[in-house]
Amino acid sequence: MDAEVIVVGAGPTGLMLANELALAGVDALVVERLAERSGQSKALNLQPRSAQILDMRGMLQPLVERAIVSLSRSHFAGLSIDYRPLGENQLGIRQARVEECLETRLISTPLRAGRG
Ligand SMILES: Cc1cc2nc3c(=O)[nH]c(=O)nc-3n(C[C@H](O)[C@H](O)[C@H](O)COP(=O)(O)OP(=O)(O)OC[C@H]3O[C@@H](n4cnc5c(N)ncnc54)[C@H](O)[C@@H]3O)c2cc1C
Structure with missing residues (x-):
């Protein structure tokens, strides 16, 4: 993997961090072990x-x-x-809705997101 920062986990914390890094112009890569969101919400x-x-x-x-x-x-x-x-x-x-919004915002920036 080639990135300045690798963010492990596309939960609210990882997605917010990735958004902040994107805003700062940092080349970051988000990796998430789940191939698809579960749709479940803790928060x-x-x-x-x-x-x-x-x-x-x-x-x-x-x-x-x-x-x-x-x-x-x-x-x-x-x-x-x-x-x-x-x-x-x-x-x-629901946390799942928050994650969707944070991911949508992230995808709209020139930052790469990876799953699997
Ligand atoms: C029972 C319960 C109830 C809660 N209720 C509330 C509430 O009402 N309000 C509230 O604000 N908060 C609540 N919380 C807390 C809230 O769920 C957490 O603060 C929030 O989920 C933290 O987000 P996170 O991104 O740090 O972690 P997570 O939501 O756990 O996300 C971590 C992500 O990283 C991925 N991951 C983990 N390990 C790896 C790996 N090695 N490689 C790749 N990906 C990986 C996981 O698949 C997951 O997608 C609750 C928590 C629990 C357990």
Whole structure:
């Protein structure tokens, strides 16, 4: 494999990292052991700070469109959280949908993605 950086795993972490590298003009290669996405989701929501960062990159709107719900109160690690003072909501969105959006964005950049 010929790349400046090899990102192992096309989950949310790997895909976001690859998007950031692409933005910085780094020649990166993403490898994923699954030939196809399972469609299963461990994460079911997006915390406000994650949404803010994605918004800064112009990547939030497709996620908002795919969100099932927007919550002003929720929990993190079992602790109740009220997001209203932040003026932000937690988005209820399946991890699989987030991965699709991040991958679509990545494919639209001159970065290579590999599976298998
Ligand atoms: C039961 C459960 C519930 C959760 N609920 C929530 C929630 O409600 N909200 C929330 O925000 N988070 C939740 N999480 C956490 C969330 O799922 C993780 O933070 C998120 O999946 C991390 O993303 P990731 O990309 O680091 O890892 P992953 O999603 O695990 O993705 C890793 C990817 O790397 C690939 N891979 C692994 N090893 C290799 C290899 N050697 N070569 C090539 N590819 C490889 C895998 O196939 C996979 O596609 C939950 C987690 C669990 C387990």
